[in-house]
Amino acid sequence: MEIRYPNGKRFKIEESMTNSPVKKDGTIYGNRGMTLEDDLNESNTYYLTNRIAVIHKKPTPIQIVTVDYPHRSKAVIREAYFKTPSTTDYNGVYKGKYIDFEAKETKNLTSIPLKNFHEHQVKHIQSVIECGGISFVIIRFSQTDEVFFLEGKYLLQFWERMEKGGRKSITKKEIETYGYKIPIGINPRIDYIRIIDLIYKE
């Protein structure tokens, strides 16, 4: 299978490489056809434009094997592979504080499988917490378009439970208990900074 955008537009890795909800036959879901990543990028642009926070999604890590340098043209990568991320996808600054999070969505109705997270990411979350950073995950249940904010420390606990032989997922009930539901707005669409204000008010 080959995917190519003839106009050279950015290839959207999330739609084909992860377990994001794929829009079959152009069906538009409650989320207006936007992925969690789209919504977060839009929210981050809002934060940046309004000088509230500077949060960016990190580029997808790529292992480059072959590069061509055509005469008088831009370098072309001819062979490269997707690498497993060693950190979370999003980070940045809010009121001088370090913000770090991972965003995942699931089509499941009652839980999110922990296999959505890589072990390296979980270790990264632990390191960030140890160094005083604000760490969390944003989880979207795509069928109901519900978005939750779960602090990193709870992800670590659920991960540990799995490693001790417990369940391999976090139930939605648990996310509702330990996390915060983020109301879906217009602009910003996913106002996670509001939750940070709520948790870390000094």
Add this chain to the structure above:
Amino acid sequence: MEIRYPNGKRFKIEESMTNSPVKKDGTIYGNRGMTLEDDLNESNTYYLTNRIAVIHKKPTPIQIVTVDYPHRSKAVIREAYFKTPSTTDYNGVYKGKYIDFEAKETKNLTSIPLKNFHEHQVKHIQSVIECGGISFVIIRFSQTDEVFFLEGKYLLQFWERMEKGGRKSITKKEIETYGYKIPIGINPRIDYIRIIDLIYKE
């Protein structure tokens, strides 16, 4: 021209794509043949291992055009291009604070040309400062193996000077005046956190 590592090892973009010092004929410079990026990665590993700070280099941003999905094999990127970075290369957390920097080296002896920085990066540095983050650049004069720490606010001033028609570089003299020389050590090799402690001691 085609560059390929037969062992599939990571293609080092810094050595061929930027103005890093290229080691001709395997010549080892004072820096023991390591690039500034190597040194910083090593220092960051030291900080991480010793739970001092979590700082990572962001992956190189790539615009992916074509991906093959060979049967029962990993996806292979067949056409992709290097994108201009819209942020700085390094960020992370130290004592809860957001740390953000760009690293550049020059073979010049008396100044570093401002064309080493992209306008997007300069705007990013400004945004980071506005949101209370700790922003700086690490500049290495490769011929003398001297490494300097210059706060982002000064880079902005020199950039503005250029935009007003002034010189298109920062002189080494200015860097010595407004910045801090980072002593080169063994482990960590470039202990920039020590400079942060010095500047931001509370």
